[in-house]
Amino acid sequence: MTAPGLRQRKKQRMYETLSEIAIRLFLEKGFDAVSVAEIAAAAEVSKPTLFRYFPAKEDLVLHRIADHEDEAAQVVAGAGVGPVAALRAHFLEGLERCDPVTGLNDHPAVLDFHRLLYGTPSLVARAYAHLERQEAALAEALGGDLDARLAAGQIIAVRRVLAMENWRRISAGERVADVKGDAVTAAERAFDALERALSHPDATR
Template identity: 75%
Template sequence: MSEIGLRERKRQRMYQTVSDTAIRLFLEKGFDAVSVAEVAAAAEISKPTLFRYFPAKEDLVLYRIADHEQEAARVVAEAEGAPLGALRRHFLAGLERCDPVTGLNDDPRVLAFHSLLYGTPALVARVYAYQQRSEAALAEALGGDLDARLAAGQIIVVLRILANENWRRIASGESVEEVRKDAVAAAERAFGWLERGLPQLAPG
């Protein structure tokens, strides 16, 4: 393997290790109760080194979902057919495999992370910015004009609400199997509405 490849792997391992260390501390003590210096010490790196990887404390948490920021845009860019058809299939496949992004996952670690993310005001603000970037990336994949931006806004909101409803029910004590049928039906219904409202993006 090339030296560049080795450096990149080392860099990615550092990101993962520091983020995992920070999230563990945040879950144990609370986000506001843990300082960046504590995270750096636990990860056995200096504070300046930590900031080279994560410019803000909130980034230590958001790193775990960073790969999903442009997921909808990737699905559309790689789709051979209509964008909404591809996004529908992708979301339903996520429900089938209990992808945490769909909210249909009852692993205690996933639930704890979700509670941290949406129970911390500073993180909620960053999630909003994350969703804006997701929307902008999707709009670009759909063409980048005003119609694309309007469509992307509707699609991202639908995906967020579907996932949050699944998470709400599971967090209240229902199992994945109790929620799954309703989650699939809700997704089918929501994408049906999108396709009727955005016929230019729907399967022919």
């Protein structure tokens, strides 16, 4: 794979800088209390420049998880086993690492970000578009037909519900060490159910 050029690296750094500045302001003041003009001023760019990078205010927050949109598809494409088995192993590995995407992470910065994301209605709505893109990418990796789209919808839903349950317990004050065992058990049970539900050859190719 060719390494990104200087222009691409500078562009990526600008994405990261704008997103981090915006998230910091949102956490300090609340999402609705911060204007795009305030973010642009803090980043020392013009509003038109900011909008060239992020067409919507919500995208400044969702950028932090945007690189996960094709993650499930990549896991399936690079696996030497069936898609559900590959995604089960990937999710369990994430739990072992306490990957924030699994919800099993109690780092203050992670908790603050998730409270911002799940506590802001417009961000929740925008996050569903992110999930739809995950689902579409996975469906394409599974073959792109109706069975693939049905399978992808179920898989993405299971991953989302598992992560949200972990986050709900952690955000309520439970320790990662106390939640982890239940999280692993729930994931195993959920992926077992997926294996049974998607046992049709066309759905698990």
